[in-house]
Amino acid sequence: MAVLDPIPVTALRGVGPRLAQQLADYGIGQVEDLLFHLPLRYQDRTRITPIAALQEGAEVTVEGEVRLADIVYGRRRSLVARIQDGSGSLTLRFFHFSAAQKNQLQPGTRLRCFGQVRRGGAGMEIFHPEYRALNEPLPVAETLTPVYPTTNGIGQNQWRKLCSQALQYLERAAPPDLLPASTRLHFSLAAALRYLHAPPPDAPLAQLLAGTHPAQLRLALEELVAHNLSLLRLRERQQTRTAPALRQDRAQALQHALLASLPFTPTGAQQRVMAEIATDLARPVPMLRLVQGDVGSGKTLVAAHAALQAIANGYQVALMAPTEILAEQHRLNFAAWFEALDIGLEWLSGRVKGKARKAATAGIASGEAAMVIGTHALFQEDVAFHRLGLVIVDEQHKFGVHQRLALSQKAGIAGHPHQLVLTATPIPRTLSMVAYADLDCSVIDELPPGREPVTTLLIDSQRREQVVARVAKACTGGRQAYWVCTLIEESDALQAQAAEATAQRLQEALPELSIGLVHGRMKPVEKAAVMSAFKAGEVALLVATTVIEVGVDVANASLMIIENPERLGLAQLHQLRGRVGRGGGASHCLLLYQSPLSRSGRQRLTAMRESNDGFYIAEKDLELRGPGEVLGTRQTGLLAFRIAELPTHNHLLEQVQAIAAILQQGDPAVVDELIQRWTGTRQQFGGV
Structure with a gap:
């Protein structure tokens, strides 16, 4: 089968400049994009249901003759039509209607209607059904009717016409299968797309709605592989960059002094994570490490320990927090720890203004402030660092990627600063395999002794x-x-x-x-x-x-x-x-x-x-709300899945990693095409 060349949506019937712009705003510019714009759910319009057989809550297609139609004045003014089909009668009710619509519903007119049945005061009824007058017999739909994700200004009928035309192109030429043949779950890419846009009448609706049909699994697998590869590509790019090699031996005196001043001994988990970070910082490539720790597990001390390694090597450290309250808490902690070590600390937030702000930015630019703590104010234009070697981002999902990139570009060094990302919202393992494959992950899985569960x-x-x-x-x-x-x-x-x-x-x-x-x-x-x-x-x-x-x-x-x-x-x-x-x-x-x-x-x-276990809570949160809500605003677009769903498709993740590893060893062009197909330009921003 020939490969489908990029064809603009303007080649389709009915797509003028205005609709093309609406589609472009929605991320659809090529016919292939329409093929991957998959239905959310389906309606069964392949059979006519007798009115006598209607069940409350069902979506059905019925045919009947209008017996009466009139405007009724109750709590809300409505147009009410009554139709019969020989087995029973059904009420159609419209709260938004026109005089022309009332004139269409003349007694004796035969209608085909589709909608959801509900029980009313006078029997079964449908609110605002889709309907059309039948002047002659009309065949029923040959496939299940798709319901597509949409945006303002584009109706379902438009989507169906557009995707139907895209399927016609699919018959002549198809997007290439990029997964190894042994992993395609018995569906070629073209067959899976064709099935999901136009399922046969006997398709298992429950399976399709659950996202577990083999055609859906075939596409979900490919999408997850593409996302995983995009993150691995970002990780590779990160490893080609340079960063200051921050020697551990130079920091030992300061780090020992910090730990000796504490009224407690760090937990074994804290010490393990400190060692992992210290090893990363000593390498001449940028560290990009995510530290997960439940509330109260001691992430701030781990961050302070890492900060001392950068400071002892002559570099500055910036710690960003999403709120003033959190930033203020960090300022108090670091001030108490670093004052005795004679380390200059600067604080910058939106409420630091005038002369105080000028003094703060001057101290940051000159390098006098070795440790800088702040909020979004650190991103602003007038802030420039002397030698920024380490960026610590707390509650990272509340920051956008572009904001972190802006801070790295202010570093004042030839290479890139190291990045340490902290979160007190544990990320479920299944989710981190997909969303954080570009990061090294450390877990502080131990609470300080004596801490009683709440x-x-x-x-x-x-x-x-x-x-x-x-x-x-x-x-x-x-x-x-x-x-x-x-x-x-x-x-x-x-x-x-x-x-x-x-x-x-x-x-x-x-x-x-x-x-x-x-x-x-x-x-x-x-x-x-x-x-x-x-x-x-x-x-x-x-x-x-x-x-x-x-x-x-x-x-x-x-x-x-x-x-x-x-x-x-x-x-x-x-x-x-x-x-x-x-x-x-x-x-x-x-x-x-x-x-x-x-x-x-x-x-x-x-x-x-x-x-009280944050990881148990995180897994339940993922189960109940889905990955987009759990991750918040990471703003890479990497979790805006088209068909893959977590945790529904968790069972595919081990296979995803294996396939990604195979593809990485093969043709780089295949990897590029796969990433482009599913993530487009979004992947360029991840892992910054």
Whole structure:
């Protein structure tokens, strides 16, 4: 079969400049792109269902004769038509209609309709069915009808016409099979594409909807291989670059002094990861290492240990955090550790302005500041480094790739700085095999000794007074507590308590307590003042939105109340829970939920109650929400899968790695074509 040359979509019937631009904005410029624009689901329009056999919830095609049609005035004005087919009658209801539409539905007109059946007051009915008048017999569809992913301005009928034309090109010439023949799961690429765009009437719908049909597995396998190869290609590119070789022996005195000043001994896991990083930094190629560690596992100390290796070799270190609260927490920790070592530290955030900012940027540019800690402010144009040897990125998924690239370009050195990426949101192994194949991964899988697990309880919001009493008991007993709200302003629709209103009500209920309030709309200086007071013990109860998700470390806080937890993802809930249990003694997290809980909401909260293990939580999060949500905004586009789904296709991942290894040993042009087919230009930004 001939190979399909690149053909622009403008070669298809009905594609003018406007539609071509809409398709281009959606990432479709060639006919081949349409072949890989695969349906989300399918409708069965291959048979006519008798009205008497209709079942509630089913999507069906029916034929019948209009018996009456009229406008009905109830709670909402609607056009109602009644059709019969000899076996029974069915109501068609339209809330949005025109006079011309009413005129079309004249009694005696024969219609073919498609839609979802629901039970109404007068029997079965369909809201806003698709329909057409039958002037003569019309054959039914020969294949299942695809429903495509879409964007504003392009309807399903347009997609079907476009993809149908693309299939006609497929009959003449096809994209080449790029996987080894033994791994294609009994489907050629062309056969899989043809089947998925136009499944036969007897195709197993349940299997197709689950994403487990062999044709889907064939394409999912190829897509996962392409993504894996793109990341491996990025890793190869990284290894061809140069970076300063930071000798370990020069840093030993500083590192020993740091560890000797601590009131504890680093865990075995921390020491193992420190050694892995030290080895990487000593090599003349850029380190790109991801350190995963559960909340409270000691990632910050590992980062400080690595920073000293760069500083001892005469280079600067930049630590970026996504929020001012987290950046401030790092500043306090590093200042306490590095002051005794006589290491210059500079702080830069959006609230550092005027003369203070000029002084800070001057210290960074001159090299006087060996350690620089900040937020997104580090990316701004007026910031330039003297000799940046190591970039540490905390909670990396909250930063975009372009932002990290911008910082590396400010390094002021001939090569590239090393990069250390930290996350307190453990990445499931299955996901890291696909999304982080370009990174070396280290795991701090051990918590400091003496750290007690946090006890998590699910409490209905109707028992709110009992929770308030529990807060009063904890705080009057000398401990501190958090009360987390998920919205700042009142919202009747979401039935969520606002932080401001909650703080006021709690102050009325607990007049003896000092209560602070933190939310995202406060000025940074106001937030910092409240957080400092809480850390100093001057505030007993901190009412906050999720801005305290990461970076807040108050050992005396032993109680966390999360209101409306069903509105948050598992990873975020786990992060919030990690704000307590950081000191000695028992700590508790109370999930104050609204009844009734949805099925997914109950699954999330139950997982929280069952486990404190971040990796278990991460696997459940992946299972419930999918990879795009779990990874957040990595912004490489690498997880915008067209057909592959995790965890549905987890079982393919071992095979993916084996196939990728085979292809890497073969023709580089095949690898290039495979990457281009599935990721396009997106892969160039990964692993920066």
